[in-house]
Amino acid sequence: MKELLTEFKIANDAMFELLEKINRRPEPYEFYTTPDMWNDPYVSGQMLKYHLMEDVDLASRNMDFIDRSANWIINEFKIGNETSVCDFGCGPGLYTARFAGTGADVTGIDLSESSIEYALKESLRNDLPVNYVIANYLEYDTNKKFDLITLIFCDFCVLNPKQRDILLAKFVKLLQPNGKLLVDVSTHHYFYNVEPTYNYEYVKANGFWSAESHYVFNHTFKYDGKKLLLNKHAIIEKNRTREFFNWLKCYSLPELRDLFSRHGLEITNCFGNIAGDSLNDDSNEMAVIAEVKS
Ligand SMILES: C[S@@+](CC[C@H](N)C(=O)[O-])C[C@H]1O[C@@H](n2cnc3c(N)ncnc32)[C@H](O)[C@@H]1O
Numbered sequence: 659m660k661e662l663l664t665e666f667k668i669a670n671d672a673m674f675e676l677l678e679k680i681n682r683r684p685e686p687y688e689f690y691t692t693p694d695m696w697n698d699p700y701v702s703g704q705m706l707k708y709h710l711m712e713d714v715d716l717a718s719r720n721m722d723f724i725d726r727s728a729n730w731i732i733n734e735f736k737i738g739n740e741t742s743v744c745d746f747g748c749g750p751g752l753y754t755a756r757f758a759g760t761g762a763d764v765t766g767i768d769l770s771e772s773s774i775e776y777a778l779k780e781s782l783r784n785d786l787p788v789n790y791v792i793a794n795y796l797e798y799d800t801n802k803k804f805d806l807i808t809l810i811f812c813d814f815c816v817l818n819p820k821q822r823d824i825l826l827a828k829f830v831k832l833l834q835p836n837g838k839l840l841v842d843v844s845t846h847h848y849f850y851n852v853e854p855t856y857n858y859e860y861v862k863a864n865g866f867w868s869a870e871s872h873y874v875f876n877h878t879f880k881y882d883g884k885k886l887l888l889n890k891h892a893i894i895e896k897n898r899t900r901e902f903f904n905w906l907k908c909y910s911l912p913e914l915r916d917l918f919s920r921h922g923l924e925i926t927n928c929f930g931n932i933a934g935d936s937l938n939d940d941s942n943e944m945a946v947i948a949e950v951k952s
Contacts, residue, residue, distance in 0.1 A: 676899075680875045680892045680901075681856070681875070681877070683877075683879050684879075684888065684890070684903065686818075686881050686884055686886055686905075687818035687819070687886075687905060688903075689901070689903045690818065690821075690903070691901065691902045691903050692816055692904075693769050693794060694900075694902065695902045695904070696768075696769055696770045696773075697769060697770055697771065698900075700867075700868060700869055701866070701867060702770050702771070702772045702773070703772055704866050704867075705717045705770065705772075705773070706750060706770075706772050706773055706776060709749050709750045709752065709773065710750065717749065718749055718750075718752050718811060719811060721752075723933060724752050724753065724756075725756075726933045727753075727810075727931070727932045727933040727934075728752075728753055728756035728757070729756075730932075730933045730934040731753075731757075731808070731840065731932070732756070732757065732760055734934060734947075735805070735806050735838060735840070737757055737760045737762045737806065738760050738761060738762060739760070739761030739762060741760070741762040741763070741805045741806065742762065742763040742764075742765075742802070742803070742804045742805050742806075742834070743757050743762050743763070743764050743765070743804060743805065743806045743807075743808065744764075744765040744766075744767065744802075744804040744806070744807050744808070744832065745757070745764070745765070745766045745767070745807075745808045745809075745810065746767055746795045746798075746807065746808065746809045746813070746825075747767070747768055747795060747809060747810070747811075747813045748766030748767060748768050748773075748774075748777065748790070749768055749770065749773045749777075749811075750773040750774075750776040750777050750780070751766055751773075751774075751776070751777030751780060751781065751788060751790070753808065753810060754766040754777065754781075754788045754790075755777070755780060755781065755784065755786055755788065758781070758786040758787060758788045759786055763789075764787075764788045764789065765788070765789040765790075765791065765802070765804070766788050766789070766790050766791070767790075767791045767793055767795045767798050768790075768791075768792065768793075768795075769792065769793060769794050769795070770792075771792055774790050774791075774792045777790055778790050795825070795828075796821055796824050796825060796828075798828070799828075800832070802832070803832060803833060803834045803837065804832055804833060804834060804837055805834050805836075805837050805838070806837065806838050806839075806840065807829050807832060807833060807837065807838075807839050807840070808839075808840045808841075809825075809839075809840075809841045809842075810840075810841075810842060810932055811842065811932075812842055812843055812844050812906065812943065814841050814842075814843050815843050815844050815905070815906045815907045815908065815909070816904065816905050816906065816907075817905075817907075818905070822917065823921070826917070826918065826921035826923065827921060829921075829923070830921060830922055830923060830950055833949075833950055835950070836949070837949070837950070838926075838947055838948070838949055839923065839947065839948040839949070840932070840945065840946070840947055841945070841946055841948070842931065842932040842943050842944065842945040842946075843907075843908070843909045843914065843943065843944055843945075843946075844887075844906055844907075844908040844909070844942065844943060844944075845908055845909065845910070845941055845942055845943060845944050846885055846908055846909070846910050847939060847940060847941060847942060848908055848942040848943070849880075849885045849887065849908035851942075852878060852880065852887055853878070854877075854878050854879060854880050855876070855877070855878045856875070856876065856877045856878070857875075857876050858873060858874060858875045858876065859873070859874050859876075860872075860873050861873075861874065867891065867893040867900075868893060868895055870895050870896065871895070871896075872893050872894060872895045873893075873894045874891055874892070874893050874894075875891070875892040875894070876889070876890070876891055877889070877890045878890075884907070885907065885908045885909070885910075886905065886906070886907050886908070887905070887906040887907075887908065888903060888904065888905055888906070889903075889904040889906070890902070890903050890904070891904075909944065911925075911928060911937075911944065911946075914944075914946060918946075918948050919951075922950055922951050923948040923949065923950060923951065924948060924949055924950075924951045925946045925947070925948045926947050926948065926949055927946070927947040928944055928945065928946045928947070929944070929945045929946075930943065930944065930945075931943045931944075931945055932945040
């Protein structure tokens with residue numbers, strides 16, 4: 659008993675310091691780890707499994723919803739062999755493959771190498787050509803212009819204000835004169851229904867975050883004034899600690915209109931999700947169509 663206490667005492671300062679760090683509420687957008695998370699050699703493989711799960715709304719939405727949503731998008735924007743579409747953050751190509759099925763000229767951009775590798779294999783296997791690009795879409799550039807640009811599954815919400823500005827300016831540059839932008843975001847209604855939480859778990863092996871045994875400290879922080887959420891995960895293994903910060907800025911329609919307008923984009927239609935359902939006060943998500951202001 660005496661020895662055990664001594665051992666604890668030696669590690670005490672370091673442990674307290676680490677726990678303080680792990681439990682600290684960061685400043686809004688203080689850290690950006692999105693690329694690290696989606697490209698982590700182990701986590702990206704786990705993400706790919708979740709993308710492809712039929713009934714799960716993680717990484718990608720469930721397959722029934724994606725079918726319904728892709729069909730709605732194809733009809734709404736009359737996607738066909740004369741349309742050029744670019745899907746930002748296309749993941750393993752669940753939407754791009756469906757768009758390519760119409761004969762459209764489709765580009766998919768994602769920074770996850772394992773997702774694009776899967777998407778490419780599927781595109782060859784099904785003979786549905788898609789121009790896949792492995793890139794951070796904040797840095798992506800091309801001379802091509804698109805009839806439709808999509809950003810699906812609330813990926814706009816993970817960006818900090820500077821990144822949002824970069825991306826909206828990019829959309830304006832890459833849209834054809836009559837081109838359209840389709841983006842979905844989380845709403846204020848969603849924000850109000852999230853509870854701040856914290857917990858930790860011990861995972862012996864082959865968990866979501868690591869193949870090795872590890873502890874995960876999970877936090878959900880809320881930033882009321884900014885309608886900003888943070889899901890933070892600190893993963894502690896024997897020889898390393900990683901932290902991932904998943905920000906989720908929730909929007910009201912007027913706020914989104916104002917932001918888009920400052921970039922020369924006009925929101926011309928809005929829906930309760932990216933499958934075209936109607937928007938109401940209980941909608942957790944909102945999908946908007948925008949065009950460059952004439
Ligand atoms: C939530 S998933 C959605 C995937 C896809 N849109 C869907 O609905 O099936 C977000 C995707 O965006 C990608 N992503 C996130 N930030 C990115 C960035 N800055 N540049 C390129 N891809 C990014 C991730 O790798 C991931 O595949």
